[in-house]
Amino acid sequence: MAVVALxxxxxxxxxxxxxxxxxxxxxxxxxxxxxxxxxxxCGKSTxxxxxxxxxxxxxxxxxxxxxxxxxxxxxxxxxxxxxQSYALYPHMTVRDNLGxxxxxxxxxxxxxxxxxxxxxxxxxxTDYLGRKPHALSGGQRQRVALGRAIVRDPKVFLFDEPLSxxxxxxxxxxxxxxxxxxxxxxxxxxxxTHDQVEAMTMGDRVCIMSEGxxxxxxxxxxxxxxxxxxxxxxxxxNPPMNLMExxxxxxxxxxxxxxxxxATILNSGSAVTxxxxxxxxxxxxxxxNALFSGQVTGIEPLGAETxxxxxxxxxxxxxxVRGPREVAARLDETIHLACDPAMIxxxxxxxxxxxxxxxxx
Amino acid sequence: MATARPSSVFISPASLKMGALVVFIALxxxxxxxxxxxxxxxxxxxxxxxxxxxxxxxxxxxxxxFASAWTDSNYDAYFVNSVTVVLAAVAILTVxxxxxxxxxxxxxxxxxxxxxxxxxxxxxxxxxxxxxGLFQIxxxxxxxxxxxxxxxxxxxxxxxxxxxILEAFxxxxxxxxxxxxxxxxxxxxxxxxxxxxxxxxxxxxTTIILNTILLWNEFLYAVVLITEDDKRTLPLGxxxxxxxxxxxxxxxxxxxxxxxxxxxxxxxxxxxxLIQGMTAGAVK
Amino acid sequence: MSRDVNAPAxxxxxxxxxxxxxxxxxxxAIAIFLLPAxxxxxxxxxxxxxxxxxxxxxxxxxxxxxxxxxxxxxxELWSDQMFWKAVxxxxxxxAVAPVxxxxxxxxxxxxxxxxxxxxxxxxxxxxxxxxMSYVVVGILWMWIYNFDWGALNALLRAVGLGDWxxxxxxxxxxxxxxxxxxxxxxxxxxxxxxxxxxxxxxxxEVLEAAELDNCxxxxxxxxxxxxxxRPTLLNxxxxxxxxxxxxxxxxxxxxxxxxxxxxxxxxxxVYKRAFQWRTFDLGYPSTIAVIWFVIxxxxxxxxxxxxxxxxxxxx
Ligand SMILES: Nc1ncnc2c1ncn2[C@@H]1O[C@H](COP(=O)(O)OP(=O)(O)O)[C@@H](O)[C@H]1O
Ligand SMILES: [Mg+2]
Numbered sequence: 001m002a003v004v005a006l007x008x009x010x011x012x013x014x015x016x017x018x019x020x021x022x023x024x025x026x027x028x029x030x031x032x033x034x035x036x037x038x039x040x041x042c043g044k045s046t047x048x049x050x051x052x053x054x055x056x057x058x059x060x061x062x063x064x065x066x067x068x069x070x071x072x073x074x075x076x077x078x079x080x081x082x083x084q085s086y087a088l089y090p091h092m093t094v095r096d097n098l099g100x101x102x103x104x105x106x107x108x109x110x111x112x113x114x115x116x117x118x119x120x121x122x123x124x125x126t127d128y129l130g131r132k133p134h135a136l137s138g139g140q141r142q143r144v145a146l147g148r149a150i151v152r153d154p155k156v157f158l159f160d161e162p163l164s165x166x167x168x169x170x171x172x173x174x175x176x177x178x179x180x181x182x183x184x185x186x187x188x189x190x191x192x193t194h195d196q197v198e199a200m201t202m203g204d205r206v207c208i209m210s211e212g213x214x215x216x217x218x219x220x221x222x223x224x225x226x227x228x229x230x231x232x233x234x235x236x237x238n239p240p241m242n243l244m245e246x247x248x249x250x251x252x253x254x255x256x257x258x259x260x261x262x263a264t265i266l267n268s269g270s271a272v273t274x275x276x277x278x279x280x281x282x283x284x285x286x287x288x289n290a291l292f293s294g295q296v297t298g299i300e301p302l303g304a305e306t307x308x309x310x311x312x313x314x315x316x317x318x319x320x321v322r323g324p325r326e327v328a329a330r331l332d333e334t335i336h337l338a339c340d341p342a343m344i345x346x347x348x349x350x351x352x353x354x355x356x357x358x359x360x361x
Numbered sequence: 362m363a364t365a366r367p368s369s370v371f372i373s374p375a376s377l378k379m380g381a382l383v384v385f386i387a388l389x390x391x392x393x394x395x396x397x398x399x400x401x402x403x404x405x406x407x408x409x410x411x412x413x414x415x416x417x418x419x420x421x422x423x424x425x426x427f428a429s430a431w432t433d434s435n436y437d438a439y440f441v442n443s444v445t446v447v448l449a450a451v452a453i454l455t456v457x458x459x460x461x462x463x464x465x466x467x468x469x470x471x472x473x474x475x476x477x478x479x480x481x482x483x484x485x486x487x488x489x490x491x492x493x494g495l496f497q498i499x500x501x502x503x504x505x506x507x508x509x510x511x512x513x514x515x516x517x518x519x520x521x522x523x524x525x526i527l528e529a530f531x532x533x534x535x536x537x538x539x540x541x542x543x544x545x546x547x548x549x550x551x552x553x554x555x556x557x558x559x560x561x562x563x564x565x566x567t568t569i570i571l572n573t574i575l576l577w578n579e580f581l582y583a584v585v586l587i588t589e590d591d592k593r594t595l596p597l598g599x600x601x602x603x604x605x606x607x608x609x610x611x612x613x614x615x616x617x618x619x620x621x622x623x624x625x626x627x628x629x630x631x632x633x634x635l636i637q638g639m640t641a642g643a644v645k
Numbered sequence: 646m647s648r649d650v651n652a653p654a655x656x657x658x659x660x661x662x663x664x665x666x667x668x669x670x671x672x673x674a675i676a677i678f679l680l681p682a683x684x685x686x687x688x689x690x691x692x693x694x695x696x697x698x699x700x701x702x703x704x705x706x707x708x709x710x711x712x713x714x715x716x717x718x719x720x721e722l723w724s725d726q727m728f729w730k731a732v733x734x735x736x737x738x739x740a741v742a743p744v745x746x747x748x749x750x751x752x753x754x755x756x757x758x759x760x761x762x763x764x765x766x767x768x769x770x771x772x773x774x775x776x777m778s779y780v781v782v783g784i785l786w787m788w789i790y791n792f793d794w795g796a797l798n799a800l801l802r803a804v805g806l807g808d809w810x811x812x813x814x815x816x817x818x819x820x821x822x823x824x825x826x827x828x829x830x831x832x833x834x835x836x837x838x839x840x841x842x843x844x845x846x847x848x849x850e851v852l853e854a855a856e857l858d859n860c861x862x863x864x865x866x867x868x869x870x871x872x873x874x875r876p877t878l879l880n881x882x883x884x885x886x887x888x889x890x891x892x893x894x895x896x897x898x899x900x901x902x903x904x905x906x907x908x909x910x911x912x913x914x915v916y917k918r919a920f921q922w923r924t925f926d927l928g929y930p931s932t933i934a935v936i937w938f939v940i941x942x943x944x945x946x947x948x949x950x951x952x953x954x955x956x957x958x959x960x
Contacts, residue, residue, distance in 0.1 A: 014469070049540075052540075052544060053543075053544075053668050054540050054543065054544075054668055054669060055668055055669050056667045056668050056669065073543075073668060074540075074543045074544050074668065075543060075544070075545075075546040075547065075548070079544065080544060081540070081541070081544045083537040083540070083541060084537075085535055085537045086537075087535065087537035087538045087540065087541040088541075089538065089541075089542070089556060089560075090538075090560055091559040091560055091562070100542070100545050101544070101545030101546055104545060104546035104547060105546055148541075148545075152545075382756055382759070382761065383761075385752070385756065386753075386756055386761060386767065389749075389753060389771070390767060390770060390771070392830065393770060393771050393773070393774060393830065393833075393834060394770050394773070395796070396774075396785050396786070396789060396796075396830075397773065399785075399788075399789075399796060400785055400788075415794045415796075415799070416796075416799065456681075457681040457682045457685065458682065460677075460678040460679070460681060460682065461678060461679055461681075461682035461683075463678060464674075464675055464678035464679045468669075468670045468674070468675050468678075469669075469670050470670055470672075470675050476679075476683075480682075480686060483686075483690055485887050485941065485942070485945050486690075486694070486938065486941075487890055487891050487911075487912070487934070487937055487938055487941050488891055488893070488912070489697075489911065489912055489915045489930075489933070489934035489937055489938070490693075490694055490697050490934045490935065490937070490938040491689075491690060491693040491694055491697065492693075492915075492916075492919075492934075493693075493696075493697050493700060493915070493919050493927055493930055493931050493934060494692065494693030494694060494695070494696030494697040494700070494931075495689065495693040496919070496920075496927075497693075497696055497700075497705075497927065498688075498689075498692060498693055498696060513685065513688075513689055514689055516685055516689070517685050517686060517688075517689030517690050518690075520682060520685060520686060520690075524682065549671060549674035549677075549678075550674070550677065553678070574776055577778070578776075578777065578778035578779065578780075578781075579778075580778065580779055580780055580893075580894040580897075580898075581893050581894060581912075581916075584897070585916070585920060595778075596778045596779075596780040596781075596894075597780075599778075599780050599781065599784070600780050600784075600898060603784055610788070613784065617781050617784060617785065620778060620780070620781050621777065621781060624776050624777065624778075625773075625776075628769075628773065628776055632769050632772075635776075636768075636772060636838055639772075639775065639776075639835060639838075640835070640838055640839045640842065
């Protein structure tokens, strides 16, 4: 059992003018894989380090299994952490690196040895137990860092961008391995990353942060489908969600030339930001009711799919469409785009916050 | 001269330059090493032999002079004093200098910059400004004419440079390493002993060697703070020995060699590390 | 540890929280790590310095309480011929030696940089003198300068310059230069090693670029190498200056300031006044020490400032 609860956590570094972390609250359920996602500098690491007990908490409380942790030093929190730089002890062998934390808690030498060897076997490090970190490859070092956390059998695992120093292929395989590990251990894990693919593929839930605050929390697919703000809409998804200007009408919504049958609570005439995922836009012949019309300014075949850039040449931001492997569009031709009204997301034009909407029958 | 004879086709300007270089290097090497060769030769010859010809090769080799220098004077006592004082001072320096350097490199705290600057600026203090006050204070503490007092003074004079060298090294150890050890359950104190010190071993050994040499040679504080013969360190002893044996050049040379040999031995085994330590303060 | 003083209105509510430990910078650990060094520093460096400053305005005679004499010592010092002689000698030393050491060292470093054979050996050999105690060095060079059988005079006689032979340390005109030659002997190798390290770490592209510009060897040295290692050279000059301002051991072992105060330095003078002359007053020598401290400080700051200034003008 390990439930990690953060209640309006704030962090202000000495000398820092802004709060690095501002009123962050969330609860990670027992055995849950929670991902903290956000651009660099948004306070993810700081949040994680406060959970770990490496940074003091300016205000708010952190509780693990209901016990207040604010004043408890890291060593008494029964957590393990994997660092981006791996932070392996350079003067110790792999065996000693793995056993270092255990020896502190477990005095039975034989038990430490047994446990270290068991974990080393499970992550394929048995042959490297006698080596020092400098004699290992990047992937092997990453495994040692991982093994050092596993061997301790902690209540909570914390990861701070553990894959960002690996090459692309290794990152994909390690990602899968981490998911497998999470299932096997059924442990509570909190995972920091700026990589949305990691967040989407690994997390039970994702917590997206921006400038020290939580932008949205939810299951990855929910967040993807229903971004709570234009920030999330643009941050999640590659390419990001297309945002267009629109206005509410008596009968629904007007976007460019199209009358879209979507009901809102907005007064007729008020401005709104309209979001559509690139994969939800399809070319249409009906020019008079197109959501968006413009010239094709770029075609990027990616193999499995093709990205088409469309620009209205009226100052509004260009639109990206995700099409199949073969697209009919040709460069410089004018095309018209439409979309299923159910896939349209609306945001307040001023604040960028999502507005609930409903498709009209 | 070669340049005066253009017909000489054998000496090109390039080889002339090379020749000048070789002569310059040879002269400087003679200037630099000659004195050592000379004293080494004299240390193995008797004064009578030296008086006959100061520059003859040492033959036969009078190794027994080293034994008699050791037994006929207080050399054994001086040597033991130097060894104990230097070893004790270096051990204390390494521990408390390492602790302070670790603290400066690792933690952020109020007055950190001020404290570091105050300690570091002591490097330029002329010793006169401390030596008189030190003399009075040690007399009052009852540490005058005591090896303990000398050890503490040695610790204090080498502390700034030790902290300076170690801090620079500790600061390069990534912080994640310490955080990992904290999460692994270790206290700040054991992190210092089990992580910081072992990882910084190259810098630690540099300061150990540097401090050993500098303190082994230290003279000013020793001459002010030690007057009793049985507490003298080797530099004082050598000087005393010279005072006693003014005419006995051969024996003084032997005494000098006894003072030189330990340094040379350290140098032979650790020359790179030693050069690194000696020059650490000079390279920015 | 350090708190945000400009905490907003929530400061009140946060105060209780902030009292909790700063995990990244635990105060108790900082105190434990720092305390031993600070105690040693306070007891054996700060306190003696303060004591010396205190002494400088007092008459300090054994078995009597210190007597406040105001600035009489400072006034006395102003007309103390021997002090000014010592200052002159020390300043001469501190001005000449750094130039000699650094310039010869640069030449030696260039020789090794040009990859002459045995350069590893030469580097080690030239460095050796700096490892010796001034006591050993002093005795050794007293012999070398000996009139009857010293190596220098023997050499002069051997090459037919017997007229030049003289008791180098026994004559007021030659004693100080002779001692400066000794410190140069000791420190040049040290400077050479530092300069060589600086040269070796020069970016090779710069030198190759100079090569392409068809730079001559001397031009390359003057316009490329020296300007690039300038900071190192200046650093060494300052370091050597500081060292010479402190010089005591060598003089004490060889001449003790003789002949005729020709080699008296401030350090030896302080030592004589404090511990040798049996005047039993520690106040006056303390005054010398304080004044000297100020002069050294001014010298170091002045040099640093001078070098900074020129650097700024150039770039
Ligand atoms: N030790 C520190 N001292 C002062 N400011 C810091 C410190 N660590 C991080 N910050 C600041 O806090 C903010 C959040 O940093 P961090 O949590 O590391 O971001 P992330 O991990 O999301 O990239 C940044 O603006 C950063 O500059
Ligand atoms: Mg981070």
